[in-house]
Amino acid sequence: MKKYLSITLFIILIFLPLVIYEDNNSRYEKLSKSLLCPVCQGETLYDSPSEYADDMRIVLKEQIDNGISDKQIMEYWTARFGERINTNPQNSNYILILFPLIIALVFGLLFYRKVLND
């Protein structure tokens, strides 16, 4: 009996997010989180309390209201402040994600051969 309850609950849980998940993050939130505030030390536009960031946020909001695409917006900012303003470099620079994965894989294999019984 309990077994069937578990299975039923499990199936409900598995399909639940498909039905009800809502993405609450606005475009503004996503973009301001992926842009670095150039005058602050390592803070994003979203986080930074500085006035400079505030001015940048106003520009960003205008861009979003004018319906400019995410890609164009990122290009606009990187053209002005350089690559470092983009805090998500892995989206265009796949090696950043692959590099640690490859090292981890090699390391894992080494570990496997050295410590585990084969």
Place this chain on the structure above:
Amino acid sequence: MISSVGIILTWFGFLNLIVLFITSNKNLFQTLVRVNLLIHFVLFCTLEIALFLDDFSLYYIANHSAASTPPLYKFASLWGSLDGSILLWNLVLSTYFYLYIKFYRASVELYDIKIFASILLFFSGFTIFSSSPFSGCVQLDSIGCQDFTLLPFQDLVTSESGRGPNPLLQNHPLMAIHPPILYLGYIGLVLPFVIATSELFNKHKDENWIKIAERATYFPWVFLTAGISLGAAWSYEVLGWGGYWAWDPVENVSFIPWLLATAFLHSSKTQIKEQTLINWNYVLACLMFLSVIFGTFITRSGVLISVHAFSNGNIGTYLLIGLLIFSFLFIFIGIRNVEYFKTSNKVENLLGRSGFFVANNIVLSASALIVLIGTIYPIFYESFFSRQLTIGRSFYDILIGPLLLILVYLMVFSTKISRVNLNLKTWLIGYQNELNISLLISIILTLYFRASYKFVLTIFGSVLLIIIIGKNIVKRYKKTKLQGSYWTGQISHLGIGIFTIGLILNVTQSFSNELIISTGDIVNFGDKEFVILPPYEEIREEKNVINLPIEFKDQEKNASLNIFKNSSQQAISSPAVFRSIESDTYVTIKVIDDDKFKLIFRENYGIFILWLGLGISSASFLTRIRK
């Protein structure tokens, strides 16, 4: 006067260490270690006294304290900048030296004393040859001091008033607690390094070294956990950005040793019980301390930009040399022990106890590697392509997130494992009720928060973990024959389970809004209602504060803007935080424009749960004291 006393005492301390390094008289070293601790304690007190006497003939005090600095922050100014923080560093190191010979001494040979003494010589040498917090001021700046001397009995000049500490460092009392606690953890990782290297250097090694190293790692681990958590709490309360962890380089280099230490606490267990992973344990025991020096190097040498970074002149080269020396020692001793490492047993089955520890170690060290790459990649990128690059939160979200999830499920299954294989079927039947309850809770929470898969997977694992451990504690704690260390582990895991719930709530549910208001307005944010009261200005000796009282239900709290005198830095915004178990409402002033205020309202979910989990994890040490 104080400058000369400090400098001469530093020399004495250095000489004392040299004697300790050279002597082979076993009766002498106990005394020398005590004298060393005494000297470093007196040095610490001397600088504190100078800070409280406002002795601006000291270069350090003229530049990092001011007459108007409140007493608590004068006290904390000792570790507010590089030269002074080395004094605290050395005091902590000396304390550990003393504790080591009292409680953890493994070797009957003197190698450990030599290695420990050379580490201390290295760090106190910095205050003699490079820059000392006691160096006297010989040339004034417009405010503070421009040039210093490292020699005693010089003609010193005294500036009128000091420059004062960095405004960010005098805004919250946690500044007085977070760095010392963190140092106790960070520097404490010297113990396993000394134990592992000295014991393996010895030809007749004691097989028990791993037990002692594990015991010696545990308390630093507790302090490191608490120190990092306090730092996160401080950042949340002070920096006004509504977060607690920014993947800032300095945060990262405290997190890397934490990950390695956590891995070591697990992998050492398999060596104790089954004589496996000996080589790997040696590597981990040393890497913990090497990662500490490496972290200090990259954050103090000025190669990185960070909120925490302070550097001057040649400390980078100095630390790099130290890193090379100690790495060489590690490699040299490792090579000498190739035969010993071959006696290590192989792990027999992957679904038994050791298998879980191996899996845990792979995940934790992979995480350490990812954090390391994320931290240093921008440096390499800049030197190869001469372009700058920023690695932000999403890099770590993508790579560390899944690993954390794996860890949660490893902890779930490790609530009941033995040397024999884990049998999934009996496991599922044994925990049927717990499974059903956590499935039900997860469904309710998912419905309530309209959540994503990321949320569902984390919540289900964490809730299951908490329920199983909770039940075990209630039912078995008194009756059990299991050792104290089992409970230490389980309670830490319970804390981490609670922490991950807070974390996932925070990451997936928080929202914010930017509002322009004038006083008297009623603000609706989420389903809460806030009243904005008239602002008032507070003039203190060291700063002007503009306070904006905000009323919510029967609470009234100030969001404020701190404008520091003696500082060119921009105003610092202190948040008003309305707490509840489920979520905090966090209000900061962004800009003041005549009588209009631009405020940011953030609904931060899970913050209390997050701190609770970290607190429980740190408090797991209580189970060790019971023994």
